[in-house]
Amino acid sequence: MNVETARRRFEAYLRERGLRVTRPRMEILELAWSTHRHFSAEELWGWVRERSSTTSRATVYRTLALLVEGGFLAPLDDRSGQMLYEHILGHSHHDHMICLGCGRILEFRNEAIEELQEEVAREHGFHLTGHTLTLEGYCRSCARRRPGLLEGGREEAAGGS
Amino acid sequence: MNVETARRRFEAYLRERGLRVTRPRMEILELAWSTHRHFSAEELWGWVRERSSTTSRATVYRTLALLVEGGFLAPLDDRSGQMLYEHILGHSHHDHMICLGCGRILEFRNEAIEELQEEVAREHGFHLTGHTLTLEGYCRSCARRRPGLLEGGREEAAGGS
DNA sequence: ATATCTGCAAATCGTTTGCATTCGG
């Protein structure tokens, strides 16, 4: 999904809700679309300053929240304390693998896992609205640098939560 | 796993590492074992004060971190901003479903999902050390109170992350 | 016109840290 389309959709979204189409909001949408990586609010706020724009940090946070509500961005908790964001407009749902060595984030989609989740929810009478699946470990290149890992020995004490 | 055993194991763990067995540490372990629910650091700190113990909030945080490192507790991010903890000593790994209505946390374990995760990691040359799978939605009783949900219509804009 | 947005700075909130003191081994 290109910026143009995203911009148009965001404007439509705002108008539908009686919200205003403002310069700061559009600037933030464009900056969010200026990368294909995951980014944090502070990072985007950095891009704002690089442009010597007067848009404030508070507005960055407020607009990111709006973009998440509207289904333009999805938040991703990488456990570093700050939230990361990624565009989802026009992208199919996927889950993540986070490398504990270099912080790299890999994306994957597994249909069987998706279905099993729905099955589990159904079995428990749980009405599913979303899910978060994050695999933690070491990517190929980081694993190579940590010999102890290669034989398949787990290093962290506990598995997932 | 009862408190007694947990206490003994924690003492052993501390000694092995040349760390000291102190009153605050043992008190915190016991309080952590005084519930079968998920609890937050602040909550445990509340139990400390109820006992009019002199153990400080800082020590609560420091000891919880120690218990996580040692594989006694597992942290669970419920997206409320604070971390929750649960004992895992003697408990098999499981994942969670969090009810957005009442905050209740249901646990489940699905072998097929576990295996598929390992398979996905393997396919990507990723060395898996852990994972987080959290289903979000509404538990049976909360779903009943929200008629719109029953027909299977999704309400939140986006699915998972 | 006028309700919504914005920028600013101060406030939150969970968690962490520096440091002088206390305590376990």
Place this chain on the structure above:
DNA sequence: CCGAATGCAAACGATTTGCAGATAT
């Protein structure tokens, strides 16, 4: 003894908020 652990209060870092002035419709 002596280094590790604690309590205290101050520091932190990401995010949120109150408010007066600016702006979109």
